[in-house]
Amino acid sequence: MITVTLKDGTKKEYEEGITIQNIAKSISQGLGKSAICAKVNGEITDLTNTVDEDINLEILTFDTEYNEKEPEDAFPARRVFWHTTAHILAQAVKRLYPDVKLTIGPPIDKGFYYDFEFQNPFSADDLAKVEKEMQKIVKENLSLKRFVLPRNEAIELMKKRGESYKIELIDSLPEDEELSFYEQGEFIDLCVGKHLPSTGMVKSLKLLSVAGAYWRADQSNTMLTRIYGISYPKKELLDAYLNRLEEAKKRDHRKLGKELELFDIYEEGPGFPFFLPKGMVIRNQLEDFWRIEHEKAGYLEIRTPIILNEELWKRSGHYDHYKDNMYSTIIDEEIYRVKPMNCPGALLVYKSKLHSYRDLPKRVGELGLVHRHELSGALHGLMRVRCFTQDDAHIFMMPEHIKDEIKGVFELIDKFYSIFGFTYKIELSTRPENSMGSDEDWEMATNSLKEALFDMGRDYKINEGDGAFYGPKIDFHLEDSIGRTWQCGTIQLDFQMPERFDLTYIGSDNEKHRPIMIHRVIYGSVERFIGILTEHFAAAFPLWLSPVQIKILPVSHSSYEYSKKISEEFIKSGFRTQIDIRNEKIGFKIREAQLSKIPYMLIIGDKEVEQNTITVRSLRGGDLGTYSLYDFIQKITKENTNKDLTN
């Protein structure tokens, strides 16, 4: 007999050799039925595994949640569920197109994909056919069996099946790695697992899209066909998911930006957004706020030119490392480059005079317009454009300033992001392949960032090889409406540029020393930040950002005069106010104001004229009742200046 200790501490005895599935069934009918996999002594395990010794056991269902650091481990059972669905997908594809080659098919954050090499093009219309075949496989309720082969037999098996990519995978695995396979019906796949005991558990599935993906994520390799899908143990869950996806799409900043006339991108300028009057209000508010907060934090502001001589870009290293992304022009027969970054300009400013150690750290900000030639396929609304404004700043300092300055930037980031209720993820990006400087410099810089993160007790993920060419960086990532993350803020530590530009300061020893530099942005790109904001608020911006804050809606002709008077009062008090004197019914005017996401509507009819009051309707709260003009101005002035989001 063996003893099984459950998560709640209870112990049970079983015969040796019992499967975990059977244990699950014996524990509770309901739990046993929805069991997907298990944690045996903390390790994810297939339910088909047998138990021969005493264990700690936790049965995992689709909804078992872990709050682990890596989001991909939050729902371990889902990943097992989706992984098996990926195998079902591969099996269906193999049945319909036998000469297709398998590559890899993992679960992802939401669902799964499988990459295939098709001999003939696979079109989106074929998805329905594959989906049908998958449903057949589910109905067949094939059981999944795991088996292990020695290396030579594994290669032999894959050779026989013509799976050349799998052989490549086996070859790349370390010698001592166990080669496990999962088998369901006629389908066999090289796979570490884990998997469901049978295909019948995948009650409801949907293939979502077809896309290309490079083999091993390398642009020089074959482009494979990637099929994305999602699956659930219940149809209602799938429907709910698809519903949520639809809802999220309604918050797409590209759609809202156009509908609400905030910004637009035309065919004549791919990646070059136009800001419309209402979008400009938001921009200006963000920039005003930025200036006020940065002045408080001891920053100076400069503005440097957009076009500068190519010689400068050669000196900074941008020419060598970033040439393909830079636009250029010719002035008086010399090549000039459009700036992709603001730092060289800031360096020239620093160099224009001598600096004493007493003046450091020196924080110099710039709302700098940069242009970068991004690949056409990478463009994405305001999130990824070819011309954008970075809320940049460069901090020139001595080594002993590093920690405090990083901390200071963190404080600013926290202040800015918390106002909008953003939660962010931190990544530390390390040295990329194509970079400049010595290993020692990079190590020192990377360690400084790590230490700062450690001191502040921040969790972060390491993003290998994703740093800037001149230094490592801490990135702050924000989510869009459908959960894609975009890098916004960043803090980069740079030992290279000061060297390249021979920056100096005079130390207390009266000698010249080399300063260290931080490049940092808070919004990241004002454009991208507005994109994120738009999706976050579904364009119902907080009062201080709203393009139109108050819309006055006269009920009829008889209240026009009074409405105009009220309107002037609000404008005088500094509120962005509009009046709707169209010959329309009040219901219609309310509907339009509501759809334009205007925070406050003032309904003005005979009653208000008579009593010298206003009736207020808020976007979210509906009818707020009657106010005196004075009281209401007091109320919203407070809301406006506190940047209060609670309303």
Next chain:
RNA sequence: GCUUAUGUGGCUCAGUGGUAGAGCACUUCCUUGGUAAGGAAGAGGUCGGGGGUUCAAUUCCCCUCAUAAGCUCCA
């Protein structure tokens, strides 16, 4: 840039090998109406661009541009 889609009046979309339709928006008129669409009439498009097939192309084919999802790359 690559893979797969898409591209019809300002917007959202229908449609067809014989030179186009709806709703909203727009203009004019009627309606003066109290918390999410009052009514009527009218104007507006050489169907992304170029080429080809055809007696005839918005519809079929090729090229190109833009957009979307994903890959690669990045703020």
